[in-house]
Structures are given as C-alpha cells and as structure tokens.
Amino acid sequence: MRGTHVFTIDALLGPVVDVGQTPSGHRRVIPVVGGTVSDGMVGTVLPGGADWNLERPDGSTELWARYEIRLADGAVVSVTNSAVHEAAAPAPILTSPQFDVGDGGPVDLRTGVYVGLLTPRLDEGRVRIEVHRLSAER
Numbered sequence: 001m002r003g004t005h006v007f008t009i010d011a012l013l014g015p016v017v018d019v020g021q022t023p024s025g026h027r028r029v030i031p032v033v034g035g036t037v038s039d040g041m042v043g044t045v046l047p048g049g050a051d052w053n054l055e056r057p058d059g060s061t062e063l064w065a066r067y068e069i070r071l072a073d074g075a076v077v078s079v080t081n082s083a084v085h086e087a088a089a090p091a092p093i094l095t096s097p098q099f100d101v102g103d104g105g106p107v108d109l110r111t112g113v114y115v116g117l118l119t120p121r122l123d124e125g126r127v128r129i130e131v132h133r134l135s136a137e138r
Contacts, residue, residue, distance in 0.1 A: 009037055009129040116131050
C-alpha cells in the first residue's frame, strides 16, 4: 500500500461540553468552530460541527466528528472522521475520514480509502489532520 497526501485540516475547537457518564461511557462534545484547509486544497473549516467523543469503560477513546469545509472555489465538503484508540495514545492518532461532496466539488473524494493523521494541539485549542489517500501498489 501507498499513501498520497491530499490536504491538511487545521481545526479550531471550542470549549468542551461535558455530557457526563452515560451507559456507553463518559461523553464529551467538542465543538469545531473554524479553521483552515491547506497543503493540496485551500479552504476554511466552517463552524457548527463537533466531535462526539466517548471515553469507554475500558479506557479507550472513540471519536466521531462531523463538520464541513468550504474550499476556495466555493464547494462545500462534508467530513466525517472516526477512530478508536487506546488511552493516552501517542500522536498522531490514525483516523478514518470520509467525504460527502456535491457535484460542483472535488468528486474524487467520494470514493477511495483515506487515512487521517490527527495531532491534537489542545493547548492551542486545535487539532491538525493530515489526510492521505491509500492506493494498492501493483
């Protein structure tokens, strides 16, 4: 397999909303309030998304984030990014981004397998996600 860097998301995060203990584990909602897209595509991260983060009873963490990016040409791409990682996982954390793209956007994002390398920069209130497309070498 080979990975090709497609673009980088630098997402700004809002204050954590602590939902508390639920039957599934400890739930936190981390708002996505803005950011930038660079290194292959240019755009902005739109406010209004979030990561519905869950600390499971076994100590592992599940992330499930949904937000939109607007590219420089005006196209909007919906991003869903998920992962499950062990407690205190070293950065970068591997994620599985998927994209929902309208006809006027980069439709090649609709198919394929993508991996995100997520680096938390929580002291700065942001995360960086380097998005790579995987391909099979033949």
